[in-house]
Amino acid sequence: MEEHNGMDYKQQVVQALAAVLGDELTTDTINKLVEQPKSDDLGDYAFPTFALAKVRRMAPPKIAADIVAAIDQSQFDHVVAQGAYVNFFLDKVAFAQDTLTTIATQGSHYGDAQVGHGNVPIDMSSPNIAKPMSMGHLRSTVIGNSLAKILTKIGYTPIKINYLGDWGTQFGKLIVAYKKWGSEADVKANPIKHLLEYYVRFHKEAETQPELDDEARAWFKKLEDGDAEATKLWQWFRGESLKEFKRIYDVLGVDFDSFNGEAFMNDKMDPVIQELEDKHLLHESQGAEIVDLSKYDMNPALIRKSDGATLYMTRDLAAAIYRHNQYDFAQSLYVVGMEQKEHFEQLKAVLLEMGYDWANDIHHIPFGLITANGKKLSTRKGNVILLDKVLQEAVDLAQDQIAAKHPDLKHADAVAKAVGVGAVVFHDLKSERKDSFDFNLEEVVRFEGETGPYVQYTNARAHSILRKTDVQPDAHVQLTDDHAWPVLKQLAAFPDIVLRAANEYEPSVIAKYALRLAKSFNQYYAHTKVLVDDDELAGRLALVQSVTVVLSAALGLLGVQAPAAM
Numbered sequence: 061m062e063e064h065n066g067m068d069y070k071q072q073v074v075q076a077l078a079a080v081l082g083d084e085l086t087t088d089t090i091n092k093l094v095e096q097p098k099s100d101d102l103g104d105y106a107f108p109t110f111a112l113a114k115v116r117r118m119a120p121p122k123i124a125a126d127i128v129a130a131i132d133q134s135q136f137d138h139v140v141a142q143g144a145y146v147n148f149f150l151d152k153v154a155f156a157q158d159t160l161t162t163i164a165t166q167g168s169h170y171g172d173a174q175v176g177h178g179n180v181p182i183d184m185s186s187p188n189i190a191k192p193m194s195m196g197h198l199r200s201t202v203i204g205n206s207l208a209k210i211l212t213k214i215g216y217t218p219i220k221i222n223y224l225g226d227w228g229t230q231f232g233k234l235i236v237a238y239k240k241w242g243s244e245a246d247v248k249a250n251p252i253k254h255l256l257e258y259y260v261r262f263h264k265e266a267e268t269q270p271e272l273d274d275e276a277r278a279w280f281k282k283l284e285d286g287d288a289e290a291t292k293l294w295q296w297f298r299g300e301s302l303k304e305f306k307r308i309y310d311v312l313g314v315d316f317d318s319f320n321g322e323a324f325m326n327d328k329m330d331p332v333i334q335e336l337e338d339k340h341l342l343h344e345s346q347g348a349e350i351v352d353l354s355k356y357d358m359n360p361a362l363i364r365k366s367d368g369a370t371l372y373m374t375r376d377l378a379a380a381i382y383r384h385n386q387y388d389f390a391q392s393l394y395v396v397g398m399e400q401k402e403h404f405e406q407l408k409a410v411l412l413e414m415g416y417d418w419a420n421d422i423h424h425i426p427f428g429l430i431t432a433n434g435k436k437l438s439t440r441k442g443n444v445i446l447l448d449k450v451l452q453e454a455v456d457l458a459q460d461q462i463a464a465k466h467p468d469l470k471h472a473d474a475v476a477k478a479v480g481v482g483a484v485v486f487h488d489l490k491s492e493r494k495d496s497f498d499f500n501l502e503e504v505v506r507f508e509g510e511t512g513p514y515v516q517y518t519n520a521r522a523h524s525i526l527r528k529t530d531v532q533p534d535a536h537v538q539l540t541d542d543h544a545w546p547v548l549k550q551l552a553a554f555p556d557i558v559l560r561a562a563n564e565y566e567p568s569v570i571a572k573y574a575l576r577l578a579k580s581f582n583q584y585y586a587h588t589k590v591l592v593d594d595d596e597l598a599g600r601l602a603l604v605q606s607v608t609v610v611l612s613a614a615l616g617l618l619g620v621q622a623p624a625a626m
């Protein structure tokens with residue numbers, strides 16, 4: 061792995077092994093095999109010897125013993141064979157000083173790496189105009205936002221694109237419904253509520269009045285042709301909806317580089333359809349135009365309906381090509397629910413058929429569903445979680461807890477907001493992306509257990525220790541306390557954790573790490589009196605300060621605030 065800082069202990073272990081195993085295993089293989097044992101008494105790193113058993117025709121324990129005899133032990137505290145494993149124990153004094161000085165000098169840049177280069181458009185959030193933002197869109201927003209921060213930390217330039225669902229036949233329906241039953245004042249007062257109402261009413265009435273559908277089609281056609289009245293209504297609906305979405309983005313602290321949504325692709329589809337035709341990829345099937353993908357074992361991609369209307373796929377094709385031309389991307393990410401897996405597979409396949417190798421740099425980053433009381437959420441069935449409400453209730457709950465724990469806290473409102481919102485975001489990011497999870501607000505905002513507030517609270521507690529003394533932290537003071545060791549190891553692991561989260565597009569790697577670090581620090585704090593005036597005080601303060609630096613950095617990568625007091 062790259063040199064992201066001056067203390068890559070894993071590399072020390074790998075190099076020492078490579079010096080004796082160089083003929084049998086590549087450095088790369090050794091790197092993959094070296095692991096961090098679960099328990100400290102099995103060493104800080106361990107090398108399993110099973111991979112050598114075949115080559116050497118020897119029992120693994122014997123191989124482990126041979127390696128220990130041959131290896132240069134001078135840079136380690138000690139190296140021992142235990143069963144099939146070679147266990148490495150690091151020189152604790154050097155490790156502690158290295159770790160703490162590195163964090164003290166690098167500060168918030170600790171863990172930065174230069175492994176990535178170039179632009180990475182991230183398609184994220186992308187809610188649909190005139191409909192409420194769903195929990196799914198929340199997941200896309202917070203996962204995309206966190207990935208943008210993680211990718212920035214390792215050298216990429218993310219471009220956060222909110223690909224709004226602002227085009228399609230539903231806008232014809234909306235215009236018809238508004239003209240028939242709508243009120244300007246209502247839409248202005250509560251746009252999403254009333255637009256959704258019109259839309260729902262349209263569907264109901266269209267059941268008995270099928271001519272409404274014809275009217276809707278006609279209005280959408282007008283919109284596509286640039287009719288002034290249709291365009292004006294569309295712009296208004298879009299603007300009002302966007303205002304409401306932006307309120308939620310403000311609360312979450314998320315911003316975007318682009319709001320180019322589906323409508324932006326309107327004039328960019330014809331050339332793509334032409335190109336598909338020129339490349340003989342477009343076929344007719346039941347009046348519609350499709351790209352055959354049977355050689356990929358996939359359903360055909362629908363490009364144009366029999367009435368000439370374009371589709372979600374058509375717009376995504378144009379968008380993918382536009383992003384390639386516009387950003388010359390290193391990778392192009394789409395943070396979109398798992399249920400659209402096939403859509404993105406088809407999208408890539410069509411681009412490959414068109415001869416675009418860069419389609420291989422497109423990655424769908426899927427995520428699982430959020431359920432409530434074990435049930436799937438559905439706008440139509442009324443089983444909805446309204447985002448606005450969730451965030452407000454979370455802030456209220458945080459307020460109660462803070463009032464109970466810390467009644468005279470300054471800026472209590474701002475802190476409650478950071479804690480409430482942070483709790484919702486953290487909860488979303490701590491489970492693996494692809495997992496579905498059930499949403500339970502009380503559980504989300506608890507100050508104990510595996511929650512955002514727990515991590516925030518641990519960070520604030522560390523800050524408060526530092527506030528209580530005038531003694532300056534000193535990373536060079538030797539720490540002899542055994543309880544400091546697990547904390548130091550967690551601190552040193554951060555750069556690797558960042559890389560892993562980036563490689564797997566997995567913010568939960570960071571969230572789980574933050575929980576581990578917080579837990580080990582709280583254990584340390586339970587055993588050790590930090591503020592006792594002895595020889596090691598400045599060293600302990602350096603440890604505490606490092607914990608604040610790394611916990612804040614980890615929370616920052618998740619898009620969660622880290623208040624210094626709470």
Ligand code: ARG
Pocket residue numbers: 183186187188223224225376379394396
């Ligand atoms: N608006 C879509 C939805 O809510 C998500 C768009 C995802 N991005 C994309 N490029 N298709 O389902």
